[in-house]
Structures are given as structure tokens and as C-alpha cells.
Amino acid sequence: MPGKFVSKKIFKVTVICFLAIGLIIFNPHNLFSGLRNFFMIVTLPAQKVFSSSAIKMASFGEAVTSIGKIRKENKYLIEENLRLRAEGAKFGEAVAENEMLRNQLNILPKDKFEIESANVIGRDIYNNNDWILIDRGESSGIKKGMPVIVSEGVLIGRVEEVFPSSAKVIFISNPLMNTNVETLETGAVGLAKGNYGLGIIMDLVLQTDSLKVGDKVMTSDISQNIPRGLFIGEIKEVSPVRNDLFQKAIISSPVDFLKLRFVFIIKNS
């Protein structure tokens, strides 16, 4: 009798597993896209309630944990301020360069592009910094492939899937996203791509091009649907492979993907 019970269980699991494998292999996306849209629409109010509570809780937690640090930080900041004021004079040149870079960055969005703001209402289950869910979708004119930035003009990803009132945005650290980039300082061109939540890699850079730690990486004009000049990050590490045709670098993004609350979608890029 127990033997019979176990085989019945195995039979059930095997049938379901085969069905699931069939679904994965044949991947009838259209068959389920309607269903996915339906679930996304029906559950959007609940998602908004949960996400706003989560944000309030996170802000409250931050405020509580920061109280103890404030006095310590204040003392440190007063000393730091004095030191920086003394050092400020030395960095006139760097300030001018920084100003130039800022100007280049400010060419970007706000006046040039049609931007739609969106709240983050969901996040990747495994927290690999791979994707988020936002509360703007087809009804707000969002389309697949539109670039997504944060307010400072930093590219964080692109719209991957659009639902009637929400959309899935994959981050630049997602392996599905490849972006043509160039460095601001030397003009070295390459391809920025994600590496399973491990960060952003600048790949396919010719050995003849120069890459330095600290170089600023921007989108280049040959990026499909992504406008030129969006900031991606700075080079953190260069790993030239001498025998290889190309060199690689690791890009460090200024954005903390885990802290994102609002994003902007460029609609007319």
C-alpha cells in the first residue's frame, strides 16, 4: 500500500514536471501574455498598497537607525569640512573638469526628451539586481525597449515587458541588456553588458584603445533606442587579456539599484 502511494506521488510529480518542461521548451508566450496582463491589472492596486507600505517602512527604519549616528557624523563632518576647505584650493583644475563633465551630462534629458516618471512597485525575487516592476505601462505610452534613467541622467536599464498599467524594467546589470558605450576621456568604445547580478562589464574594447580606472563611461550614439551621452558609471577595474583581441573592464554604477524608488522613462529617444 505505501508503495502504491509513493508511485502515485511520483507519477503526479513526473507528469507536472514534463508539462512544465514542455512549457519551458515551447514557451508559448502569446498563450500566457493575456493571462499575465490580466494578473498584472487585477493585482496592481494591491501591489501599490504593499509597495508604498514597504517604502514607508524602509524610510522609518532608516530614520531610526540613523539617529545614533548623527552626533558622531556631525563631529566628523565639522573636521572634514575644515580639511576640505583647506584642500579646496588645490583642486581648481579638477573642479573645472568636473564642471565641463556636468555640462555634458546636462545636455541630456529634461528639456530634450519626453520623460515619464514612475514608481517602483516590485523587485526581482532573487535580488540579483536584475529587474524591477514600475507603475507605468501601455496606458502611459510606455513601449518595449525605452531607456530608463534616474533623475541625474544615469542610465539604469530599459523596458523589457509592457503590461497595461505596469512594466518590467531590466537593469543594465542584467545579462539580457547590451549597450554600446564609450569612455569620455579617451573615446574607447565597447559594449556594456550585465553579468548575472555581478555588475556591469565593458567588453569588446580594442587593445589599441586606452582604458583607465576612473574613466567615465557614457552611452554612444550607435546604441539602439538609447540616446548618446547617458552616464553609466566609472571604470573600477581594467583587465586586459594580452593574448585576446579585446580588453575588458568592470564598470561601477553610481546608482544603488536596491534603493531605487522612482525612475524616469525616456519616451522619444
Added chain:
Amino acid sequence: MKKFLLRLSIVLLIIFLQLSFLNLALRADYVANLSILLVIAWIVTSGFEKTFKWIIFLGFLNDIFFADKIGPNILFFSFFAYLVSFISKRFIIERRFSGFLLVAVFIVIGSYLGNIFDIMFEGSFSLENISFSMGHYFASWQRVIYGNILAGIYFYFIYFFVNGVEKYISRFEDRLKITL
């Protein structure tokens, strides 16, 4: 109908807590997968037979909300539910210490398998990528330890909640039988 609605509410609550609450409220790099914990809690409290169809539904909703394709989470949850049921039948889960240990083992195995399935079925599938990503995942001891401790804490909340609901369902069914 009441039984159906109660179990449906549990599934939806877990999905929303995961998608729009936990992953947003906690900014740490190690957030537990509540659905895996629910599968363990269900198998431990109500057994495989009673909950299997709900576990498939949970997998389906996970695919709808979290995955690109439909199927990976159904496959994973079915397999994992069987594994939990198979192992827990061979050990005495009611005993306090062995039960605790066994649940901890299930949580650790579930988290690892979940990550392996996620890497296998999302994005570009290649052995090089899988071995590289898994190496990175296991190399981060903080992620492994804190992630599993956190999952253990969540599990006991889920367990007591699910246990309460399942006991209520049993009482409700018994009352119905007596009335009939």
C-alpha cells in the same frame, strides 16, 4: 469555497509580500524566497496530497510575476515539494530537535536549488555562466549565512500562520461533516 479562498489568500499574500514588500523594504542583498518557505510549511503541516495542486498554482503565479517563461517555478516547486515530502516522511519531523534541523536543511536546499533554477532558466543559458554565477553565489559566505538565517525567521512566521489556517480548515471540515 471557504477552504479555496483561504488557500488562495495565502498564495496571493506570499506573492505580494515577496514582490512588492519584502524586496523593497529590505535593501539587503539577501532576501529569502517566501514561496519556497510556504512550500515547506505546507508539506510539513498538511502533507503532499492535500497541498500539491496549490503548490503548482503557487509555481504558476511565481512564473507569471517573476519569470520570463511559464514553467520554471512549476517545475522547481513540484520537484521540491516531492523532495521535502520524501525526506520528511523518513525522519521524525515532530521531534523538536530533528524537526528543527530538518527544516533548516530544507530551507538551505530550497534556497540553493531556487538560485540554480533561476540561473538555469533566465537569461542566456550556458554552462560557463551557470558555473561562474554559482561559484560567485557560494563564494559570498555572508549572503549564504545571513540569507538562510533570515529565511529561518520568516519560515517560523509562515509556518505558524499556515498551521493556524490549516487547523481552521480542518475544524471547518469536521464541523461540516457533523452537520451533514
